Amino acid sequence: MEITRVLLIEDDVPFAFLVERMLGEGYEVRQVATLGEGLEVITGNGVDVVLLDLMLPDSAEAGETLRRFFEAHIEVAALILSNHSDPDLMMSALAVGAQGYLVKGKINPDWLRSAVFQAVLMRQYQRRHKEKLKQIFQDLYQVWEEESVRLYQMAETFEDSAAGERVSEMAETISSRLAQLAGVIAPDIR
DSSP states (O other): OOOEEEEEEOSOHHHHHHHHHHHOTTEEEEEESSHHHHHHHHHHSOOSEEEEESOBTTBOSHHHHHHHHHHTTOOSEEEEEESSOOHHHHHHHHHHTOSEEEEGGGOOHHHHHHHHHHHHHHHHHHHHHHHHHHHHHHHHHHHHHHHHHHHHHHHHHOSSHHHHHHHHHHHHHHHHHHHHHHHHHOTTOO
């Protein structure tokens, strides 16, 4: 049986103990009390999934915790733990990259193990497809660069300067939109 390595970033020690007991066999749980410690552990060790409390001693505001965690470009699955069933906070967490949002008072062992399993699988799937998507965008960008040179050359050949300017503007617009799309879907393609 493969062990799933869980990093629990949680300052409530009794709750951390409960989470470890709920996960049971097949899980190696390491608990830290601050976001700073958690980020250090993630960069230094193999972690499959992070269970992240949003209210921590070094990050007492949920939005700040989410921002700091995901700005660190964490490549592991992350499940958010919260005392609050807040749809806006849940949507914010999912939008920035969390694989799930669990309300502490409503967690049971089966639900927790299922959420961890799904989060790990989802992250693996995202990594695999991110590489494929990155390659598609690199290929698309290369084709665009080649074709944009031809468009600019074509614009220079127009006798009518207004038509040439329109072709140049079209090339600029397409180039800008492609860059925006690449930045949203695969920001590190270049």
